[in-house]
Amino acid sequence: MGRSPCCEKEAGLKKGPWTPEEDQKLLAFIEQHGHGCWRSLPAKAGLRRCGKSCRLRWTNYLRPDIKRGKFTLQEEQTIIQLHALLGNRWSAIATHLPKRTDNEIKNYWNTHLKKRLAKMGIDPVTHKPRADASSAAAAAGARYGRAAAAHLSHTAQWESARLEAEARLAREAKLRALASPPPPSCGLESPTSTLSFSDGALFAAAAAPPVVLVTTDGDAFGEQQHRFGGDALLGCAGVDDGVEQRFVVGAATSTDETSAAEHHHQEQEDEDRGYWSSILDMVNSSMSSSSSSLTSDAVTDPAMYLPPAVAEF
DNA sequence: AAGGAGATCAACCGCCGTATT
DNA sequence: AAATACGGCGGTTGATCTCCT
DSSP: OOOOOTTSSSTTOOOSSOOHHHHHHHHHHHHHHOOOOTTTHHHHHTOOSOHHHHHHHIIIIIOTTOOOSOOOHHHHHHHHHHHHHHSSOHHHHHTTSTTOOHHHHHHHIIIIIHHHHHHTTEETTTTEEOTTOOHHHHHHHHHHHHHHHTTHHHHHHHHHHHHHHHHHHHHHHHHHHHHOOOOOOOTTSOSSOOOOGGGGHHHHHOOOOOOOOOOSOHHHHOSEEEEETTTEEEEEOOOSTTSOOOEEOSOOOSSTTHHHHHHHHHHHHHHHHHHHHHHHHHHHHHHHTTTTTOOHHHHHOGGGGSOHHHHTO
16 A cells, blocks of 8 residues: 655655754744644654654654763663564664664764674674684684584574563553553653563563673773673674674683583573573563663663673773 | 875765654 | 655665775
């Protein structure tokens, strides 16, 4: 069936970058009347724009509760972790990054994080080592790959849990929609997303996904070792965008070390599970208390997004 | 200083799900 | 039940900026 573009009917509508005057008009109107129906807003506000364009400008730029500027390490970590869980569901990811818009997160992923993972030989889509990785990335990826391979069964379990959780999420969303309308927006929601934090039931059901953390600022955070997922350990002393990345992967290669390595590996796997549980708990608790007095400041506490090992820094 | 290449990001496009008629 | 309206989402584009040669 589809739907025709909202601007199709009216010719002469302006496109392209917004001028300060237009911003002012839109801001003034919304502050005074609220946005109400976006389609009729431009005419009421004296703007020669389509409603969609106004909505986009407001949600991605003009809203007062938007944080702009460089992403913090914690925010990057959250994006990478959530992308491993949710894929390109930017609005859902934005739900967990207070004051960031899905558009901003999407841009940041496409321009920074995706490339960084690719440089490391990690497929940014699957968050797993790429087969065609080359040079240093290949070496790192290969080591990562060995560890990953050693945990394939766990990965399969994770994938299964994830799919199951997705299905449960869909069912629950349906039930919620039938039961009651969503509560008014609270401080924890993304500026752009309407996804409720209670959708995080997904996370409750999830186990540890295979995910890689890439640091951006070695100077600021020094050498770090992060544990992720059930299927690999990956540490990284990042200098800057792929200049030099050192990996510490929890898989021994020599025969002599095998036994000790297996033992160590088991311990690490337990730690990984514990680590992911803590992330999932964190996400869950922020969701379950979204209707309480918890403020967005509480959620933006960087420590909340750090793996235990990093939080100690 | 010039210009070419790559990076960035605001904004657009087209589709989807849901509500309404 | 079908058609239409609307808000929202994710992918993509293109103007602008920055860096490099």
